[in-house]
Amino acid sequence: MESLFLPVLIFLLVLIAITFELANKTAVVMLAVSILVALNVIEEDRMIEKINFETIMLLLGMMTLVVIIKKTGFFIFISTMISEFTKGAPLKILLLFSLITVTLSAFLDNVTTLLIIIPIIIQLTRGMGMDPKIYIISQAIISNIGGTATLVGDPPNIIIGSKVGLTFNQFILNLTIPVVITFAAAMFYIWITNRKNFRPINTNLTKIFTFQLLLEEIRFEFLNTKLNKVLITKSLGCLGIVILLFVTQSVTHLTPSLIAISGAMVLFIISKVSVEEIFEAVEWSTLLFFAGLFILVGTLEEYGALEWIAHKVFLKVGNNPYVMVLMVLWLSGIASGFLDNIPFTMAMIPIVQQLSATAGIPHNILWWALSLGACLGGNFTIIGSSANIVSIGIAKQHKANISFLEFMKTGSVIALISLVISSLYLTTYLWLVM
Amino acid sequence: MKQSERELLYKLFRNHEDVIGESQTTILSLESLITSVKQLICDKHEIKNQIATLFEIIKESEPKIMPLINLVASIEKETAENGIFEKESTEEIKNRLIALFEKGINRYKTNMAAVIKNGSSLVHEGDLVVVYSASSLVLQSLVDAKVIRKKNFKVLILKQDIIKTKQIIRALNAVAIPFSVLSQHNLIHYIDDVSMVLLGALSVNRDGKFIAAVGTTSVVDICHLQKVPVYLLVDTLKFSNLNCNEHNIHKKKLKEIHGDVELTYTQFSHDKVQLKHIDKIITEKGAISKEAVGDYIPTSQ
Numbered sequence: 001m002e003s004l005f006l007p008v009l010i011f012l013l014v015l016i017a018i019t020f021e022l023a024n025k026t027a028v029v030m031l032a033v034s035i036l037v038a039l040n041v042i043e044e045d046r047m048i049e050k051i052n053f054e055t056i057m058l059l060l061g062m063m064t065l066v067v068i069i070k071k072t073g074f075f076i077f078i079s080t081m082i083s084e085f086t087k088g089a090p091l092k093i094l095l096l097f098s099l100i101t102v103t104l105s106a107f108l109d110n111v112t113t114l115l116i117i118i119p120i121i122i123q124l125t126r127g128m129g130m131d132p133k134i135y136i137i138s139q140a141i142i143s144n145i146g147g148t149a150t151l152v153g154d155p156p157n158i159i160i161g162s163k164v165g166l167t168f169n170q171f172i173l174n175l176t177i178p179v180v181i182t183f184a185a186a187m188f189y190i191w192i193t194n195r196k197n198f199r200p201i202n203t204n205l206t207k208i209f210t211f212q213l214l215l216e217e218i219r220f221e222f223l224n225t226k227l228n229k230v231l232i233t234k235s236l237g238c239l240g241i242v243i244l245l246f247v248t249q250s251v252t253h254l255t256p257s258l259i260a261i262s263g264a265m266v267l268f269i270i271s272k273v274s275v276e277e278i279f280e281a282v283e284w285s286t287l288l289f290f291a292g293l294f295i296l297v298g299t300l301e302e303y304g305a306l307e308w309i310a311h312k313v314f315l316k317v318g319n320n321p322y323v324m325v326l327m328v329l330w331l332s333g334i335a336s337g338f339l340d341n342i343p344f345t346m347a348m349i350p351i352v353q354q355l356s357a358t359a360g361i362p363h364n365i366l367w368w369a370l371s372l373g374a375c376l377g378g379n380f381t382i383i384g385s386s387a388n389i390v391s392i393g394i395a396k397q398h399k400a401n402i403s404f405l406e407f408m409k410t411g412s413v414i415a416l417i418s419l420v421i422s423s424l425y426l427t428t429y430l431w432l433v434m
Numbered sequence: 435m436k437q438s439e440r441e442l443l444y445k446l447f448r449n450h451e452d453v454i455g456e457s458q459t460t461i462l463s464l465e466s467l468i469t470s471v472k473q474l475i476c477d478k479h480e481i482k483n484q485i486a487t488l489f490e491i492i493k494e495s496e497p498k499i500m501p502l503i504n505l506v507a508s509i510e511k512e513t514a515e516n517g518i519f520e521k522e523s524t525e526e527i528k529n530r531l532i533a534l535f536e537k538g539i540n541r542y543k544t545n546m547a548a549v550i551k552n553g554s555s556l557v558h559e560g561d562l563v564v565v566y567s568a569s570s571l572v573l574q575s576l577v578d579a580k581v582i583r584k585k586n587f588k589v590l591i592l593k594q595d596i597i598k599t600k601q602i603i604r605a606l607n608a609v610a611i612p613f614s615v616l617s618q619h620n621l622i623h624y625i626d627d628v629s630m631v632l633l634g635a636l637s638v639n640r641d642g643k644f645i646a647a648v649g650t651t652s653v654v655d656i657c658h659l660q661k662v663p664v665y666l667l668v669d670t671l672k673f674s675n676l677n678c679n680e681h682n683i684h685k686k687k688l689k690e691i692h693g694d695v696e697l698t699y700t701q702f703s704h705d706k707v708q709l710k711h712i713d714k715i716i717t718e719k720g721a722i723s724k725e726a727v728g729d730y731i732p733t734s735q
Contacts, residue, residue, distance in 0.1 A: 217449055
């Protein structure tokens, strides 16, 4: 037990520091690793074994693809088209941008999606005299929902998929239903609780006129953006092939990380973009953060901390599979709302592996419970996911300050609704297969 | 309309004026009015109030967009004279309004074309033309002088904010007019070679001043002192019965921090420039004297 104390303490301190942003999360994690090595808790030459390079390479590959696509001006093109299509109708702005966010978040990372969508939504809504806050909050929430649907949509899924060997198709087939229902429920909730903000403008000539001038401004900015049509074609082509290879993974037996990295490298070669310039924009600190977390969690696993939690907490509830699934779902959901869902997911994987081995729950339902809980639970609070933190950060840059409580007022209700939907889905699924 | 919403609209006007100039902003606004009226859903009794409200807001823009205000005033007059709002159904009211807006656009484009024709005739072979506060009228005059009148001349662009300067460079590059870019403060070193200065303006006022881009006063004053001809290219829809101080020139307080020094300063969106330092005012009706400005102010004011 004594030897368990130090890695657990350090992990908890890291969790607190990351959750409350006491310092840069990568620096915190790497410092924690250094301390563990210095105190001989882990051996320096063995710590590399704990890093799941599949996850790192998958992240690197997808990040690279996204950076190149962003460079083409494609996202600005999409945002401008949507702005035109909405004709200034507030509800259409919410719906169309949410559809784009939920789709992009499923296949590209949430943070990049929001970095593109949120500034334009602020420009549109502010330009029309509307309060952008509910739009910003909704896009952060929607991106977490969309990211839940696929292997590559959200970091918890990337970690689960890579560590456990679940395929892209398995994620889509098993999670699309709860994600679609949750998306619809979230949109309905946002609309019904903010109806006065979504009244149409087509009965107010001044508002329509203001929107027209705003649209011209957006069109002008778009026309001044250099749209690289050749690079767009090549980038979207490569992305399409990568997704196709994800889908046919069970036939080709290629790992997602290999597909993503190969796709990115092929795009480098055929597009001749500067490798150095693109790699400068890749979030290396995030990759290092993941590596450090793998080492920390691997150390907890090595010292039996996670096995202890699995036996003393989860398996104590007995063998009822329904209780077990709901416990994983709700515990992950609530914990993810208040802790960073990435380290939490990493810590839960060995626990869920233990539960899977003991309880014999079929069709990977326990993994879907973890995925749904970790991803959707991130909507409880601002600190629940990177997407939320990034959204609030962008909003602050544009002088739209959103407080912890303001976010939680909407996020927590939607998180609860999504966990209820997931509970119904998982228990029904379990009932059908047992 | 809330004050914050008005300020947003005025900011949009200023943003457009910064990039495309007042003349194009006027046309853009009228086209936007057409689209807005088409999209508007309300009964016929409501249209009159909505139009009146929007026109009132436009008339108080910061700064005032005189051609748009003058056109809007003349449309108001026409709608009152013809009783458009009293007699027709909603669709017919909308169609009549759209027709009036289109008439306004055509009138303004005709005026602009005439100013451009008159302006381009000022440029002669071998001239060195200085441009500052270059409106679309000035730029198009230069283009016409090169392309239609086949004159070979050079342009000295006095550097303004980067958006405006880029616009000028693009326009000149498109028709291969040779140019140099110079900081406004360094004009004195080239003044002896300058043939003329061409300027645009936001408005020309009864009080003997006109409103133009920030920095225009310095350029005009130095050229006037050095006896370099300064020509102002404007259409008469920019003429105003108001004094300069009534034009709602926008001002804002800005703060900069440089090391241990913090400085706060006021920035105005436009300059007030003395008409008496201008040599000629070129309008769609040809050159007019500075004293005759009052005779050309639109009667709808």
